[in-house]
Amino acid sequence: MPRNYARTSNRQSWDPDSMVKAIEAVTKGEMGWLRASKLYHIPHATLRRHALQKNKNLKTGEKRLGRFKPTFPIEIERQLVEHLKVLESRNPDITLRKPEATSAARAQAFNKPQVAKFFKVLEDTLQKENIDPLNIYNADESALSTVQRPQKVFATAGRKQVGAITSAERGSHVTVVCCMCTNGSYIPPALIFPRKNMKRELTDHTPAGTLCIPQESGWMTGPVFLQWLQHFQKYAKSSPTEKVLLIVDGHSSHKYLDALLYAKENGIVLLCLPPHCTHRMQPLDVAFFGPLKTYYNHNQEITKWLKTHPGRVVTQFQIGGLLNECYGKAATVQNATHGFAKTGIYPINPDVFPDYIFQASETTNIVFDNIIQPALNVHIHNNAQPGPSSSSTTAQKNLQNPTSGQGKRKSRKRQGTSVLNSTPNLEEAKEKRKPKLEVPEKRKRAVKRKVLEESESETDKEPFSADEEDDSACIYCTELYKFSKNPFLLMKKMIVLAFIVQSCTNFPKKVSCGYAVVRVKSGHMLSVPG
Numbered sequence: 001m002p003r004n005y006a007r008t009s010n011r012q013s014w015d016p017d018s019m020v021k022a023i024e025a026v027t028k029g030e031m032g033w034l035r036a037s038k039l040y041h042i043p044h045a046t047l048r049r050h051a052l053q054k055n056k057n058l059k060t061g062e063k064r065l066g067r068f069k070p071t072f073p074i075e076i077e078r079q080l081v082e083h084l085k086v087l088e089s090r091n092p093d094i095t096l097r098k099p100e101a102t103s104a105a106r107a108q109a110f111n112k113p114q115v116a117k118f119f120k121v122l123e124d125t126l127q128k129e130n131i132d133p134l135n136i137y138n139a140d141e142s143a144l145s146t147v148q149r150p151q152k153v154f155a156t157a158g159r160k161q162v163g164a165i166t167s168a169e170r171g172s173h174v175t176v177v178c179c180m181c182t183n184g185s186y187i188p189p190a191l192i193f194p195r196k197n198m199k200r201e202l203t204d205h206t207p208a209g210t211l212c213i214p215q216e217s218g219w220m221t222g223p224v225f226l227q228w229l230q231h232f233q234k235y236a237k238s239s240p241t242e243k244v245l246l247i248v249d250g251h252s253s254h255k256y257l258d259a260l261l262y263a264k265e266n267g268i269v270l271l272c273l274p275p276h277c278t279h280r281m282q283p284l285d286v287a288f289f290g291p292l293k294t295y296y297n298h299n300q301e302i303t304k305w306l307k308t309h310p311g312r313v314v315t316q317f318q319i320g321g322l323l324n325e326c327y328g329k330a331a332t333v334q335n336a337t338h339g340f341a342k343t344g345i346y347p348i349n350p351d352v353f354p355d356y357i358f359q360a361s362e363t364t365n366i367v368f369d370n371i372i373q374p375a376l377n378v379h380i381h382n383n384a385q386p387g388p389s390s391s392s393t394t395a396q397k398n399l400q401n402p403t404s405g406q407g408k409r410k411s412r413k414r415q416g417t418s419v420l421n422s423t424p425n426l427e428e429a430k431e432k433r434k435p436k437l438e439v440p441e442k443r444k445r446a447v448k449r450k451v452l453e454e455s456e457s458e459t460d461k462e463p464f465s466a467d468e469e470d471d472s473a474c475i476y477c478t479e480l481y482k483f484s485k486n487p488f489l490l491m492k493k494m495i496v497l498a499f500i501v502q503s504c505t506n507f508p509k510k511v512s513c514g515y516a517v518v519r520v521k522s523g524h525m526l527s528v529p530g
Contacts, residue, residue: 012063014042023051102279102360109276111361118274118281118417119350125245125419129269133346135244137187137236138339139179139228140284141220141251142292144323146314147171148302165306167313174319175218177228178284178292179246182346184333187235189323190228193316194218205321207328209235212320222256229259233266243267247345248420249278257429260421270420280343280353287339288330295326 018040026036026047033051037044049055058064070077088094126133150164172194179187188209193202198214206212211231215224238244246263248254250272263270278285295301301322302314314322344352418425 012046012065014040014046016063018042019047019050022047026051103276106276106279107360109274109361110280110358112358114274114277114417115281115353116350118277119344119348121417121419122271122345123348125269125271129243129245131243131245131269133348134181134183135236135238135242136182136247136340136346137179137232137244138247138283138345139177139187139232140249140278140282140289141175141177141192142289143173144176144296144319145171145173146302146316146319148300149297151298151300164303167302167306167315171314172316173218174316175220176323177220178288178331179232180284180288180331180336180339182337182340184336186331186336187232189327190231191320191323192218192220192224195316199317201317203320204317205324207320207324210320210323220251220253222253222259225253225256226259226262229262229266229268233268236268238267240265240267243269245269245271247271247273247282249273249282250275255420255425255429257426257433260426260429264421264426268421272416272418272420274417280357281345283336283339283343283345286342287335291335292326292330295329296322301325 019042022036022040022042025031026033031039033044033048036042037047040047050058072080125131126136147166147168147170150166153162153164155162174194175192177190177192179189181187188211189207190211190213191202191206192213192215194217195214196216198212203210203212211228213224213227215221232246236244244267246268248270253259254270254272260270262268273281280286305314305318305322306312340346341349342352344350
């Protein structure tokens with residue numbers, strides 16, 4: 001049914017046909033502007049503007065509000081709007097949403113085989129290592145900035161620029177490492193500060209038990225991950241007899257050999273998530289970091305601090321206190337348990353992801369085997385009559401997503417789902433740690449400078465003699481080279497002979513002769529600056 005739209009404005013309520021008649025009456029001189037506007041119920045200014053055609057983009061009698069021009073005729077535009085509104089009213093379960101940007105690598109990697117492999121490795125590891133499902137942990141890193149993201153505010157209509165105070169144009173980032181368990185408990189977080197030396201002021205007002213680590217870049221590295229594992233083992237109480245499972249992503253720092261050996265010795269089994277799948281399969285990304293960033297940025301913890309401390313800015317020394325305000329609100333038992341349940345890790349549910357989530361990966365699936373389906377014997381009746389279809393197959397089932405072909409690939413080994421501190425992975429890490437065989441250095445060949453030498457053919461044609469050199473004279477003072485007291489030979493090559501006479505009396509005082517005599521092969525004399 002059409003919408004019952006009630007217009008709230010009376011702008012451009014005049015009739016287009018009346019506008020054409022009024023313009024014709026004024027043009028023929030039958031009446032003036034004012035009488036025509038009253039007779040045809042058109043505003044006086046609007047009538048004059050249309051008659052004089054001040055707006056070149058409008059035709060005579062055409063209505064338009066604003067600067068936008070409809071793509072289709074007005075009737076079709078109205079039908080499209082009515083169709084969209086009726087469609088929304090018939091389907092209340094659909095809404096207009098802004099899609100989340102997903103990279104092509106994530107769309108290709110998050111597919112059914114990868115997910116099935118992860119859950120198989122998860123079940124096998126729990127059974128093989130005899131790990132209690134309530135001892136499954138997930139650890140991940142995120143960044144906290146000293147510059148908040150300003151929220152929307154109410155402002156006076158018409159103001160185009162509304163400012164909000166921030167600590168700097170671009171803030172520094174501090175890495176926070178969080179870890180939670182399937183039983184709803186949390187390991188105290190760790191903060192990695194981008195600095196070389198640690199100061200005790202950085203630990204002020206941090207959450208209880210927080211580990212603060214200085215690192216030059218401020219990001220997670222292998223040695224830092226080893227320190228965090230020691231911090232983790234302190235609170236998880238793992239041992240070779242009571243093992244725990246720690247789920248991490250495939251970052252290179254998590255494959256540090258010393259960290260893998262420490263984890264194996266202390267009963268920590270490291271399980272790696274599939275590549276580019278953490279946005280769906282990592283509990284911290286699904287249920288924890290979102291609320292944490294909301295309390296940190298959107299609830300304006302930094303803004304509150306700036307208001308209560310006027311004239312000061314947020315630095316690394318205030319990150320710990322701001323995290324303490326947000327961490328207690330985000331680290332709840334419900335967030336932890338829901339995060340593991342939404343990813344299907346605990347309770348273990350390999351079918352937790354519906355089929356429509358994998359549709360993005362179907363367009364990049366590469367078909368290797370062409371399966372030929374047997375032809376269907378369909379008998380078509382010649383005397384078929386028109387009527388409602390009795391087929392149960394819908395058009396949506398017949399539609400297929402396009403698939404891309406296999407292009408050129410680099411032979412690079414990709415780390416998949418596996419136990420990082422298993423024996424094969426440890427052996428591989430040890431092989432990488434071994435120093436590479438020193439390749440004997442190649443003998444460096446001496447670089448010979450190319451020197452222009454006189455060719456025999458040229459010297460034979462026109463050789464120079466000592467007498468010619470001695471007889472060369474300055475073109476200004478005519479002093480011969482052999483009688484010069486202090487001559488300086490500039491260049492003597494194949495066919496060029498030059499010298500400078502420094503005591504020339506024809507030049508002004510305290511100025512020596514700055515020219516040289518040049519003898520060219522053809523016999524001409526040229527003067528060049530010395």
